[in-house]
Structures are given as C-alpha cells and as structure tokens.
Amino acid sequence: MRPYDAFLLISFGGPEGEDEVIPFLENVTRGRNIPRERLAEVGEHYFLFGGVSPINQQCRDLLAAVTADFETEGVDLPVYWGNRFWAPMLTDTLARMKEDGVRRILAMPTSAYCNWSSRTAYHEDIDRALAELGDDAPEVELIRPFYDHPGFVDPLVEHTRKALDALPAEQREGAHLLFSAHSIPTAMAEASGGSCHDHGPEGAYGAQLNEVARLVAARLDREYPFEVVYQSRSGPPSQPWLEPDVNDRMEELAAEGVPAVVVIPHGFVSDHMEVKFDLDVEARETADKLGIGYERALSPGTHPAFVSMVTALVREYTEGTEPARLGDLPRCSDGEEKCCRQR
C-alpha cells in the first residue's frame, strides 16, 4: 500500500472525424503484421460512422462519472486520461502530469482481461512514455485485471437480462447466449497470463473469458445454453486466431434450428467501434440473413456498478481494501499484474 497522487485512465483511442481515420489506423498498425486489405476494410467501418469512433466520448463519460464518484466517496485524487493510439495521447498526458508535479500514478486500462494486447502492450507504452520523460519521470502502477470484479460482471448480467427480454417470448425460449470477445492469435492466447500455473489451452485470456461467461449465465433467471465466441479477427489468414467467429457460429446454430441468439460483448468495457460495427452491423446482418432473432447486450459502459468498481479498485491500492473477486480461477502466485505482463 503506497500513496498515490493521481488516477489515470488509459484507453485505446479512436478517430473523431473522417480525416483522422487513416492516421489513427497507421498508429494502431505500426510494426504489426496486418494486411493492407484488412486496413482498408476497417477504415470503411469508421467511415460508415462519419469517421467518428465512440470510444473517446465513452472515456469522457466514464471519467465524468468516476470524478463524481471519487467526490462522493472521498477519494482525493485528480483524474487524467491518455490513449495509446489517438489524442489525448498517453505520452502527452504523462508529460503534463509530470509538469503538474504528479509523482505516483495509479492507472487503469480499459481492458478487463490478461493478454498481450490488453496488459503487456499498456505496460510497454507506459514504459516508453516514461523513458522520454527522463530520470525524474513519475512512477506508474497499473490496476489489476478486473474481469472477475462484481462491478464488471453485474452490469453484464443486467444487460443480458434486458436483451433476453427484448426477444419475442417464443424466440427467448430457445435462445442461445453468445459471449463475444476480441479474437487474438492463438499463440498470443496460449502465452497470456504467464506460466505461474496452467491456464489451459487458450491461456489466461481464454480461461477468464469462459469464467465470466459462466458467472453471467449462472446469474440469469433460468439456464440458457451459452458459449464464448470471437470477433474482429485481423492478421493474415495463414495465422491461427481464436475461434469460432461469432458469424460462423450463428450459421451453425441456425442450421441446428436455434431460433435466436443474444450476443454479450463481455470482452469489452464499452460499446466502441468493434461492438458498433462488428456486432451491431455485421453480426446483426448475419442474423437477418439466417432469419434468426438477434439481440445485443450492452457492455458495462457507465453502469453505476462499473463506476463504483473503479473507486473500489483504487481503494485496493490506496487503502489495501480486500479485493472483491467472483469465480474460482486460480490466482497467480506473484500477482496477476506481473504474470500478465509476460508476452
């Protein structure tokens, strides 16, 4: 337990106008193995929405809610925000924090799970930015993965119930729940969570996604068939990524006579572009083509329980409060923060 003098939200970033789309995508894909066609295709997703990703506004909304909750709960920390790939850039925010005299930063990523993209990449970007600030750079601690926090799980339960209620009764009866997360290369999945214990074939990421799906499904009014699916695959076709794809799985389920699906984007914390396009446009189109019912549950967003979770996570670090955790995945012996740092 150590004193902190600021809270920092770290997110992905997204364009907020048509002229920002390509430069944003260039930032994201710098040095990555992503085919040009995939990039052009993803650019179109953004142009369909006027070049505006919802993610920055969602961060502003979350920060406003967190600031208010800190105030109510007596957490006396100024709140900052920096993105990995678009303004406000993490490097600029950290420079400003240093100028403001901030010494110890408690940072939260907008990712709940352990994998390179959701944890290690954040650590690497933080380290790179701090190196630029020289010897008297502030210190940054990254808040733990929070997939198992009730403040993450409970909003998903509530939003899944609402989505089920929105289906016609006769479709709801036979509905399947598809818990959807961002696909990653299988090699990245296998390495996720480090090697402090055996996480199973899809690493800590796969195990955590399965666990959250189980926790949410168990809290509904009755049992529904449920499974984890993946979305937003990129990379060359020759490289294996986590499967099944949400659209492929819907096709199989429709062929088996399943009348409807509820898709729950449990791999994400807000309804950003990967949700708005890949689920609300693409997967819905698949459902329409297949003639099956389709509802999409909201992600946690600014649900009051999720906002309270942020304050509770801060207290784990500032006051040593006992972490609230659901489920029974084994805990990493030297702290998930450290294990999840490994590639």
Ligand SMILES: CC1=C(CCC(=O)O)c2cc3nc(cc4[nH]c(cc5[nH]c(cc1n2)c(C)c5CCC(=O)O)c(CCC(=O)O)c4C)C(CCC(=O)O)=C3C
């Ligand atoms: C696990 C994961 C999350 C969830 C957790 C987290 O948040 O970390 C996530 C979130 C997001 N991903 C996002 C956007 C993109 N991700 C891409 C590419 C990739 N994502 C990957 C993984 C993840 N991504 C991976 C393995 C790649 C391949 C390249 C690489 O190995 O690094 C590309 C390049 C084009 C493409 O290939 O799709 C884009 C544009 C946005 C912003 C959305 C908006 O603008 O609203 C968000 C929140």
Ligand SMILES: [Fe+2]
């Ligand atoms: Fe991504």
